[in-house]
Amino acid sequence: MNVDVVVTVAKIAVVLGLLLQVAPIMVWVERRGSAMMQDRPGPNRLGPFGLFQALADAVKFLFKEDVTPAAADKPLYLMAPALALLPAFTTSVVIPWGPNFTWDGKEYAFTVSNADTGVLLFLALASLGVYSLVMAGYASNNKFSLLGSIRASAQLISYELAMTVAVLAVIIPVGSFHLTDVVAYQRTNTWNCLLQPFGFLVFCIAAFAETNRLPFDLPEAESELVAGFHTEYSAMRFAAFFQAEYTSMAALSALGCTLFLGGWSLPWLNYEGMGWLGVALGLGTLLAKVGVCMFVFVWVRWTFPRFRYDQLMRLGWKFLLPVALLNLIAVSAMTLAGWL
Amino acid sequence: MELLVFLIFAFLAVAAALVVVAHKNPVYSTMALVFTLFSVAVLFILLGAPFIGVLQVLIYTGAIVVLFLFVIMLLNIGREDSQIAGHKAQLFFALLGAVSFGSLVILALSSLRPKVLAPLTPELVSLKALASTLFNEFLLPFEIIGLLLTVAVIGATVAARRPTAEESAATAAERSIETKEARP
Structure with a gap:
């Protein structure tokens, strides 16, 4: 059997295994975290610190009735949750999870796909996420769902643009779409969040909007739209949307950490000479950084109120996009001058 | 495979x-x-x-x-x-589209000469090669397309813009003058 195939399958297994753990852990973090911020205990009965609550939730989701509204558009309605999971799980194929490793005398990068298009592939796959939201809202045949979908399509288009421009500004001094090269660049220089603070700011704000998290969760907006695009969903189909949201948060956090926070590397530490230990440490470092970002997602959610729709659009087009474009021009000029 | x-x-x-x-x-x-x-x-x-x-x-x-x-x-x-079929304008534009697409296909096929192309190497299809072709050989068309898109964006913005208070007052005044002049 081909060694390359075995290595690729092993890498997929590791990444997929990690991503599947995100949703249960994050449900617990979200519930306990929000309780901590609101000075109440939160779910604390099942297991130590209420950790088994996530398991109980999963079992509950499995056994609930799966309702399909009579007036729903069946094929689209049933397809939407599955489609939500697709971009969430596929985008992280381009993330480097650790230093290169050797197997059978051959060196492999710790990314599932070392495609030439690198980060563009991430952005392209992530941009498909909006279809599941739109499909779900349209197919539910419910006014609130449809409103949520319309909001989602406008919001995601607006913020994707700013995010793409912010990502491109990182790519320019590196000169390669490979995220492994982005990490290598940050190891020789310094973290990109210090070199491009404005790009980092734009990326962070756009990341909240891209994952539909508060303060930009207008497609759901439970105080106005019941539950927005997933109002009609129940049981495992609802859980699929939940899982997609948390998984894409993790994938986007991993991208943000790789682009701006040094990826799997830490300053003044060299994991590369340590063999498998180095690989494990690199993976652990990136996971720790992703964990911090995920906690920030939760922290922001329970701290800020929701934006109004016109405020959201104004922020996207009149602030984020101009800042991202100016950042791009400045970074290009500085790269030409040889400062970056 | x-x-x-x-x-x-x-x-x-x-x-x-x-x-x-x-x-x-x-x-x-x-x-x-x-x-x-x-x-x-x-x-x-x-x-x-x-x-x-x-x-x-x-x-x-x-x-x-x-x-x-x-x-x-x-x-x-x-x-x-969605059933808007049977419109005469639709037929006209469908014909127009068919004719222009057909001529494009004929043009493309007629300019296709059998010639031996260099085999595709990773260097030839790399991003660097694409970028250098785009920004050296085809710089002018590339810039013109960029300009065209900018013009389209500005046009859309102008078309979508709400008139300011002064402008709408001015058009209202113009209309009232026109109606006065039109009166015998």
Whole structure:
């Protein structure tokens, strides 16, 4: 059997295994975290610190009735949750999870796909996420769902643009779409969040909007739209949307950490000479950084109120996009001058 | 293996394209368009042009078709109202489109001379090669396209802009003058 195939399958297994753990852990973090911020205990009965609550939730989701509204558009309605999971799980194929490793005398990068298009592939796959939201809202045949979908399509288009421009500004001094090269660049220089603070700011704000998290969760907006695009969903189909949201948060956090926070590397530490230990440490470092970002997602959610729709659009087009474009021009000029 | 992937996605592209044209529900047509564009992107990647494939997904599938959907849903074009066939203008523009597309195909086929091309190497299809061709050999057309897009954006902004209070007052005054002059 081909060694390359075995290595690729092993890498997929590791990444997929990690991503599947995100949703249960994050449900617990979200519930306990929000309780901590609101000075109440939160779910604390099942297991130590209420950790088994996530398991109980999963079992509950499995056994609930799966309702399909009579007036729903069946094929689209049933397809939407599955489609939500697709971009969430596929985008992280381009993330480097650790230093290169050797197997059978051959060196492999710790990314599932070392495609030439690198980060563009991430952005392209992530941009498909909006279809599941739109499909779900349209197919539910419910006014609130449809409103949520319309909001989602406008919001995601607006913020994707700013995010793409912010990502491109990182790519320019590196000169390669490979995220492994982005990490290598940050190891020789310094973290990109210090070199491009404005790009980092734009990326962070756009990341909240891209994952539909508060303060930009207008497609759901439970105080106005019941539950927005997933109002009609129940049981495992609802859980699929939940899982997609948390998984894409993790994938986007991993991208943000790789682009701006040094990826799997830490300053003044060299994991590369340590063999498998180095690989494990690199993976652990990136996971720790992703964990911090995920906690920030939760922290922001329970701290800020929701934006109004016109405020959201104004922020996207009149602030984020101009800042991202100016950042791009400045970074290009500085790269030409040889400062970056 | 490659042939199998090609067959699957070629079939998907054509089938979805047929759904785009034939389906009565515009939302389904748009969704089918997503599948068509995605399959074509896969075909691009199979042909050794991953950059174009990824850009196709990023721009067309990820942005432009989302705008189509946004407009369709915002205007709430229902399943019933989509039957606008039988319009004379529609026939005229369909003919116009067919004629221009046909002439494009003839032009493309006639300019196709059998010649021996250099074999595709990774260097030839790399991003660097594409960028240097685009910014050296085809710099002027590239810039002109950029300018064209800018003009389109400015035009759209002007068309969508609400008139300011002074402007609407001015047009109202003009109208009242016109009606006064028109009076015998």
